[in-house]
Amino acid sequence: MILLGAKGYIAQAFSRELKAQGLGVMELSRDIVDYTQFKNLFWILSSLKPELVINCAAFIHKGLADACEDRKSDTLRTNLVFPSVLSNACEETGTKLLHVSTGCLYFGDNGGKGWTEKDTPQLSFNTHCGVYVGSKELAEQIVSKNPMSYICRIRLPFDEFDCHRNYISKLMRYEKVVRATNSLSRRSDFVKACLHLWRVRAPFGIYNATNKDQISSRRVCELITHVLKPGKEFQFWNDEEFQNTVARTPKSNCKLSVEKLLATGFNMPPVEDAIFESLKHWVPEKH
Numbered sequence: 226m227i228l229l230g231a232k233g234y235i236a237q238a239f240s241r242e243l244k245a246q247g248l249g250v251m252e253l254s255r256d257i258v259d260y261t262q263f264k265n266l267f268w269i270l271s272s273l274k275p276e277l278v279i280n281c282a283a284f285i286h287k288g289l290a291d292a293c294e295d296r297k298s299d300t301l302r303t304n305l306v307f308p309s310v311l312s313n314a315c316e317e318t319g320t321k322l323l324h325v326s327t328g329c330l331y332f333g334d335n336g337g338k339g340w341t342e343k344d345t346p347q348l349s350f351n352t353h354c355g356v357y358v359g360s361k362e363l364a365e366q367i368v369s370k371n372p373m374s375y376i377c378r379i380r381l382p383f384d385e386f387d388c389h390r391n392y393i394s395k396l397m398r399y400e401k402v403v404r405a406t407n408s409l410s411r412r413s414d415f416v417k418a419c420l421h422l423w424r425v426r427a428p429f430g431i432y433n434a435t436n437k438d439q440i441s442s443r444r445v446c447e448l449i450t451h452v453l454k455p456g457k458e459f460q461f462w463n464d465e466e467f468q469n470t471v472a473r474t475p476k477s478n479c480k481l482s483v484e485k486l487l488a489t490g491f492n493m494p495p496v497e498d499a500i501f502e503s504l505k506h507w508v509p510e511k512h
């Protein structure tokens with residue numbers, strides 16, 4: 226297996242899980258080889274013949290979708306052009322591809338059912354969105370034309386490891402938290418779900434890979450207060466106030482349906498349990 230963008234936040238979770246499952250992995254970073262170039266990719270794929278390529282490479286300026294507005298060409302090159310080049314290289318070499326995407330493509334809970342993979346994204350370049358979300362959505366359209374590709378959507382990742390990329394850590398560090406209800410992905414559950422799809426030879430295509438159910442930011446803050454006792458009182462924005470004053474691009478708050486993933490036999494834990502376990506095993510960041 227080959228893991229691209231190996232130094233990244235999500236790639237590190239893949240690396241841990243692949244090793245835990247005893248699966249051989251070659252981790253590629255741009256400082257080892259510039260895998261973003263077609264000729265390098267083609268050489269790597271045709272000579273190493275990996276069973277699967279996992280694409281975790283992305284450009285998220287300062288770890289923030291909004292900050293990508295200041296670096297549009299890098300955002301488009303890495304999140305749109307590169308996945309298309311990779312998908313072509315995979316098709317030409319007969320390599321299976323697992324591309325990591327985002328679930329930040331909808332608003333609301335679709336009448337309680339959650340948005341399925343068949344629902345047309347509400348945030349895209351066809352509607353109104355920032356360059357990060359638009360690049361991810363358009364990349365989905367291109368990669369999904371590859372008949373041997375999985376596209377796995379992650380949302381607001383979290384786990385027990387405190388860091389600026391972790392949704393729980395973000396809530397603890399914000400001066401004010403936006404009131405919103407969302408599907409979220411525990412990193413370890415997300416990567417297990419992705420590897421499960423490949424292992425059981427699930428049908429190729431797009432999969433929402435969040436924990437089951439949805440949870441409000443207020444409930445996550447209550448759990449943080451209950452378990453970690455951070456000694457602070459959370460302050461809240463209402464969503465409209467936040468979207469009108471702070472946000473530079475439209476923000477998705479949504480529930481995704483994981484029925485398609487569950488139908489492949491994957492046992493995805495409910496989000497509240499996953500948050501609670503992460504808090505119980507919390508590992509504060511070392512400074």
Ligand SMILES: NC(=O)c1ccc[n+]([C@@H]2O[C@H](COP(=O)([O-])OP(=O)(O)OC[C@H]3O[C@@H](n4cnc5c(N)ncnc54)[C@H](OP(=O)(O)O)[C@@H]3O)[C@@H](O)[C@H]2O)c1
Pocket residue numbers: 229230231232233234235236253254255256261280281282283284285299303325326327328361379380381382390
């Ligand atoms: N974290 C989130 O909140 C979140 C939420 C939803 C979706 N996602 C998706 O999850 C995937 C992985 O994201 P992540 O959070 O792991 O991102 P990340 O921590 O920023 O890592 C992305 C990796 O991409 C590689 N890369 C390739 N070209 C790059 C470029 N021009 N500039 C910067 N990095 C470049 C780098 O790895 P090397 O240096 O090792 O090559 C980098 O470490 C992406 O598809 C992202 O859209 C993330």
